Amino acid sequence: MGELxxxxxxxxxxxxxxxxxxxxxxxxxxxxxxxxxxxFGLTLMLWLYVNDHRAGGLAVGRDDLIAYxxxxxxxxxxxxxSLDSILSSRIRTGQVAVDLLKPISFQWMYFFISMADIVIQxxxxxxxxxxxxxxxxxxxxxxxxxxxAVFFVSLVLAILVQYGICFIFTLGAFFTNFGYGMFxxxxxxxxxxxGVFAPLLLYPMSLRAVAYALPFHCVVHTPALIGLGxxxxxxxxxxxxxxxxxxxxLFAAGQLGFRWILARFSIQGG
Amino acid sequence: xxxxxxxxxxxxETRGLAKSYVQRVVQxxxxxxxxGLFHAEKKVVTALKGLDLRVERGEAVGLIGENGAGKSTTMxxxxxxLHPSGGHLSVLGHQPSRERKLLARKIGVVFGQKPQLLxxxxxxxxxxxxxxxxxxxDAVYAETSALTAKLLGLEPLLGVPVRxxxxxxxxxxxxxCSFLHAPQLVFLDEPTIGLDVLAKEQxxxxxxxxxxxxxxxxxxxxxxxxxxxxxxxxxxxxDKGSLLFDGSLPAFExxxxxxxxxxxxxxxxxxxxxxxALGARxxxxxxxxxxxxGIEVAVxxxxxxxxxxxxxxxxxxxxxxxxxxxxxxxxSIVRRIYGRPGARRx
Numbered sequence: 001m002g003e004l005x006x007x008x009x010x011x012x013x014x015x016x017x018x019x020x021x022x023x024x025x026x027x028x029x030x031x032x033x034x035x036x037x038x039x040f041g042l043t044l045m046l047w048l049y050v051n052d053h054r055a056g057g058l059a060v061g062r063d064d065l066i067a068y069x070x071x072x073x074x075x076x077x078x079x080x081x082s083l084d085s086i087l088s089s090r091i092r093t094g095q096v097a098v099d100l101l102k103p104i105s106f107q108w109m110y111f112f113i114s115m116a117d118i119v120i121q122x123x124x125x126x127x128x129x130x131x132x133x134x135x136x137x138x139x140x141x142x143x144x145x146x147x148x149a150v151f152f153v154s155l156v157l158a159i160l161v162q163y164g165i166c167f168i169f170t171l172g173a174f175f176t177n178f179g180y181g182m183f184x185x186x187x188x189x190x191x192x193x194x195g196v197f198a199p200l201l202l203y204p205m206s207l208r209a210v211a212y213a214l215p216f217h218c219v220v221h222t223p224a225l226i227g228l229g230x231x232x233x234x235x236x237x238x239x240x241x242x243x244x245x246x247x248x249x250l251f252a253a254g255q256l257g258f259r260w261i262l263a264r265f266s267i268q269g270g
Numbered sequence: 271x272x273x274x275x276x277x278x279x280x281x282x283e284t285r286g287l288a289k290s291y292v293q294r295v296v297q298x299x300x301x302x303x304x305x306g307l308f309h310a311e312k313k314v315v316t317a318l319k320g321l322d323l324r325v326e327r328g329e330a331v332g333l334i335g336e337n338g339a340g341k342s343t344t345m346x347x348x349x350x351x352l353h354p355s356g357g358h359l360s361v362l363g364h365q366p367s368r369e370r371k372l373l374a375r376k377i378g379v380v381f382g383q384k385p386q387l388l389x390x391x392x393x394x395x396x397x398x399x400x401x402x403x404x405x406x407x408d409a410v411y412a413e414t415s416a417l418t419a420k421l422l423g424l425e426p427l428l429g430v431p432v433r434x435x436x437x438x439x440x441x442x443x444x445x446x447c448s449f450l451h452a453p454q455l456v457f458l459d460e461p462t463i464g465l466d467v468l469a470k471e472q473x474x475x476x477x478x479x480x481x482x483x484x485x486x487x488x489x490x491x492x493x494x495x496x497x498x499x500x501x502x503x504x505x506x507x508x509d510k511g512s513l514l515f516d517g518s519l520p521a522f523e524x525x526x527x528x529x530x531x532x533x534x535x536x537x538x539x540x541x542x543x544x545x546x547a548l549g550a551r552x553x554x555x556x557x558x559x560x561x562x563x564g565i566e567v568a569v570x571x572x573x574x575x576x577x578x579x580x581x582x583x584x585x586x587x588x589x590x591x592x593x594x595x596x597x598x599x600x601x602s603i604v605r606r607i608y609g610r611p612g613a614r615r616x
Contacts, residue, residue: 010403017399021390024431098386100351103374104403263353263367266291267346 011112018116088179157243164250195221281487282325286357330488332498335508378448382460404451418446537589
């Protein structure tokens with residue numbers, strides 16, 4: 001209980017310090033936002049072109065496709081973490097030694113720091129979503145209270161899954177001493193299998209099977225399905241269970257992996 | 271009343287502590303780097319070879335040694351961020367690598383080139399974070415934060431974002447961070463690196479004050495040996511991962527600092543021929559002309575019996591304006607130990 005309360009109290013302060021730190025570089029978020037609009041615009045144009053020129057259209061209707069892409073890209077934008085770059089740079093320079101001397105869990109410490117990214121990006125993402133839906137004349141989502149609650153739970157679980165994935169990939173920097181390769185690997189794999197650039201429904205069967213076997217779809221595709229009301233709250237329950245299982249599994253794997261790595265690898269620098 | 275002196279057992283105890291790791295060796299140049307992609311020689315580096323060390327609670331130990339002697343590795347092993355390859359170690363009753371978080375609450379650490387300050391925000395925000403993270407009681411925090419701010423002159427810096435501070439200001443603020451929770455044991459790895467003379471003095475004063483107030487044990491590594499003579503009672507000298515000396519400062523000086531010096535200021539500089547002749551005469555009297563540049567001449571000697579003859583020689587043969595007798599300082603002793611491998615074991 002004492003440990004939990006310490007983690008919670010420290011986490012609150014870490015989170016607020018991290019938000020302060022991010023706000024010191026506010027321009028960075030606006031540039032990220034610009035990148036988001038470019039990505040969103042291109043993806044949307046591409047899919048609408050395919051939809052309009054393909055005989056019989058796509059398996060997903062035009063409005064549904066726009067709504068899916070807007071929501072999926074906003075979720076992806078919101079859950080983009082700077083953990084990879086921050087932590088891998090600290091591993092490379094040996095600065096991570098200072099983190100290891102703190103009396104709280106390394107994994108939890110970086111979780112709270114990462115939440116700063118999510119909260120700030122969520123605020124911006126919400127604005128983007130409203131603007132995107134208004135500009136593209138997509139009918140607003142009309143979710144009932146239960147659906148909203150399920151969507152919210154799914155988003156929280158998506159955050160945990162995303163953090164678990166990022167943490168494990170970042171641990172790779174202990175092996176490689178330079179996290180850029182691991183970052184690229186995660187980024188490309190996640191872009192392919194999370195469903196951010198298309199509903200998994202449009203994927204070929206074999207690729208879809210791989211996507212469902214990996215955790216990435218729990219970050220974007222699952223909450224997007226629930227948020228758009230494409231699955232009912234009852235149908236969403238197994239999806240939430242799957243997200244929860246991945247979140248717990250990835251967190252435990254991150255913890256074990258971190259212990260294993262610490263016992264075997266050297267912290268760089270004198 | 272010091273609050274850390276009552277606990278039982280030593281602060282640190284190591285037996286046969288060893289650490290080795292595998293290092294990739296890549297050949298020089300671009301081609302070497304390309305070849306290294308496919309085949310890199312691997313060599314096992316033994317950073318520490320069976321270190322036996324016992325530090326009592328409240329004791330202050332200066333850890334010295336050349337670059338690569340194993341000082342930082344020892345620090346990392348003792349703080350739990352590296353796992354030992356062999357041997358036993360206990361720090362404040364804990365096994366550091368297994369009980370890292372538990373131990374972290376009781377120790378303070380400064381890695382001189384790895385600050386713990388939060389880069390983007392004001393210094394006081396890091397202090398506040400540490401207050402919560404270490405669960406520092408209000409009374410202790412009030413005292414330690416006031417002491418560190420006063421002794422390190424931090425008051426005007428507390429509201430400044432860390433990225434806007436100079437290196438010296440950052441170092442001072444970082445040093446303060448490691449003392450805020452009044453730890454039982456402090457590890458300071460190059461704590462005065464980048465500090466000017468005045469700031470170094472402030473840092474040493476802080477270390478002494480915190481030790482006397484809270485009874486902290488201290489392990490200090492530094493290349494500025496005045497840090498050690500000012501704050502430690504004991505010296506541990508490491509050389510290529512092995513213990514070369516472990517004892518009190520006077521014992522260290524007795525063992526390694528037999529050499530003393532006579533320094534003479536002249537009315538006018540010596541010419542080359544006079545310097546050569548003087549050197550020969552000094553050598554015959556059991557001394558060594560260490561330096562004769564400009565108007566300063568320094569003569570080193572080891573045997574006390576030589577001092578009378580050397581003094582007479584200098585006074586009679588030179589136009590002496592001033593004369594002083596000097597003991598070797600720590601820095602010159604250590605320089606000599608490293609510089610003369612054959613003479614290392616005294």
